Amino acid sequence: MSSEASSLEHLHPLGILVLALERGRAWLGAALPLLVAAGVSLGMLAAALLLALAVGALLALGVLEWRALTFGVQHGSLVLRRGLLGRETVSVPLSRIQSVDVESTVAARVLGVRGVTVRTAAGSGTVRLAAISGPAEARLRQALGHRAAASTAGEEVVRALPASRLPLLAVTSPRIGAGAVALYALFNRLDELTPGDLSGRLVPVLAPRSAIATVAEVVLALVLVAAASVVGATLAWAGFRIVRDGPRLRLRRGLLTVRETVVPVERVRAVEMRQGLVREALRLCSLTVRTAGSGRGDPQSATLFPLLSVHESARLVRETVPALDLEGVPLRCPPRRARGRAVRRLALPAALPAGALALLLAPFGIVALLIVPAAGLVGLARWRDAGVGLSGGRLRWRRRVLAPSTTLAQARAVQWRRVRQSPLQRRRGLATLEVGLAVPPGAARVPDLAAGDAAALARALAPGRLKVA
């Protein structure tokens, strides 16, 4: 850590606007109905006056907050003073910083400001500097020991996402299916959402008239959602690169709004490999790194790489976070006698609604009964993919919801172990192992392991018995 700033400084004056906007966004939910009610009962002029008053009040609050908020690095800690009525001083030791996020929108870049968020393991220790100038950011980076944002010369790019991969990233995104369903639902509710004459003209074009028209509409919805997804993915992920900055990784991305997350490698406690159903079929995955902590909104995660083939993932993790090698940790999986339980666990709850649908919508409702074997197949796939293993101070946990994912965590992130056994599990010699982790999602759960395996793993995870590679 290099030189320390001697005094605290204010945000950039544009921070007044950003603070007012942030507060305005937080109050919007409560203020909007009030404004609408005022507009309806008192007239538009009164509503406009109220709106002007509210904007003025927000700006005045912004000024006061800006004046009260100062920050700087003092005695090896990032110090933030804030608060209008109650004064608060947050002091974050530099050695406790888990990650630093820098965000700059197009407008912010033109005006020469950017937002910086400094995170610690405790969510309450997050320091957000809504708008600071370029020189102030450089001073802060210097104090934190990071490379200056502007200097890209000589930086070591570990890996970059080629632009040609963006369409594939967009169309294999797990969210695309939900988007298509939402858009199709919107098509079918068009007459309720648009003015009469517009829907009168659109409904004959869009409302399904035959099976072929319905299929065509679904395809159109998928194409539209895919196009929107490609635009969204390009805005969010264009220019993604992993840059090595001494003992830190800088993860940079974004076309218009550029985001950069700085993660100290020694703070990474887990790496997660995720797949969606489409990505699983194409042998693709994404990688996420997780640092310790329990803050709200999953702030302890950063995407290490948004799309790569499964066979490349282990090499990339070895290059970036060597302590968390994805390979070399054999799994203990639920035994064959647990297979029936896994199938029944999903098929039985599905049978009740499927049966009800079949009866209510007879004779075509019989199709709903297909849900039961489908749920059973998902249960079977979950049984096949579940597993947990421990080797060289690394805990590997594999599971499937619909698509599989694997977490590799440092065993020192383990907080507690729990072994559960129901009467039916006891009869079959099975048990559920849960391992509390100091990283999201908070606990690794493997149902129906052999009881001996669950107990042995729980014992092996005691801190005194862990052998670190």
Add this chain to the structure above:
Amino acid sequence: MRAALWVTVALLAALALAALALADYAPALAVAPLLAWALLAALVVGVLPPLAYRRWRFGIGDEEIDLQHGRLWVERVLIPMARVQHVDTETGPLSRRLGLASVRVHTAAGGFEIPALDRARAVELRIRIARLARVGDEL
């Protein structure tokens, strides 16, 4: 455990509603849900708590806290002392009246409770766990 509590409450409410609904149309049949309600309530209030109490075990070692409870659904939790972030005692109005308190042990991945201890014993346990919990653990 919380899920079981909600299921029980929902079951008691459903039985009470069934009794009310039947009271108007078939008063004789309304006795059945009332009887089931009374049996379930007696089970939940009178039978299960003493059984659960008898099966609750905990051990405070130098290295780990060991909790075990349940007769049918057996649960065992091991919490290393090095992972304890903080420990507190809790007492509500009813348990204060009965001279009881709970000890809650917090880790970076959630907390666990040792319920219904004698208040002096709970305070002693809290002090002991706090002393044994190491501060050198780095997340």
